[in-house]
Amino acid sequence: MNAKILRLNKAGSPVAWLTRPEAATLVVREMVIWSMGDESLAMYGGYNRLGRRTVLKLPSIVACEGKIHRGSCQPPLENSLLFRRDQHLCMYCGEAHAIAGLSRDHVLPLSRGGKDCWTNVVTSCRRCNNRKADRTPEEAGMQLLAVPFAPNWHEFLYLSNHNVLADQMEFLKARFSRYMS
Numbered sequence: 001m002n003a004k005i006l007r008l009n010k011a012g013s014p015v016a017w018l019t020r021p022e023a024a025t026l027v028v029r030e031m032v033i034w035s036m037g038d039e040s041l042a043m044y045g046g047y048n049r050l051g052r053r054t055v056l057k058l059p060s061i062v063a064c065e066g067k068i069h070r071g072s073c074q075p076p077l078e079n080s081l082l083f084r085r086d087q088h089l090c091m092y093c094g095e096a097h098a099i100a101g102l103s104r105d106h107v108l109p110l111s112r113g114g115k116d117c118w119t120n121v122v123t124s125c126r127r128c129n130n131r132k133a134d135r136t137p138e139e140a141g142m143q144l145l146a147v148p149f150a151p152n153w154h155e156f157l158y159l160s161n162h163n164v165l166a167d168q169m170e171f172l173k174a175r176f177s178r179y180m181s
């Protein structure tokens, strides 16, 4: 129900997720150059004179004209994306937690000059985060279970949508890095 449409630019690179109304607008304005994907999403419109509801079938992946701002190359760092990158596991003790039990840990603490960026942050349970405190993992005698990495744009789009369709997943996955499992 909450499935979205993957928007590509003219060159075929994914840029963003579209809601059904957003995608419908692009279709109606004839801004869709080509589309792909096996699945289609129905967009229901009003009722016609015969009392039938109009339905617009939207492709799951559309390439469109027009420039849209993709921001910097680095995806924004948000906890929800970070926790998904680390599969909701604490990167120190390896335990799975609900979102409320997780926190953002700076591998090199901010107080020691560490940056708030993808490659210096990991998902940590509150207990491990408290234990580590203002120390590096080495100083605290805690080992990181995985090296933190910055997701590429394909990975970011996957992380930012909880309802990726199979054909969209296949498209995005082709460009996942070796870090992403």
Ligand SMILES: [Zn+2]
Pocket (backbone or CB within 6 Å): 090, 091, 092, 093, 094, 095, 124, 125, 126, 127, 128, 129
């Ligand atoms: Zn932990």
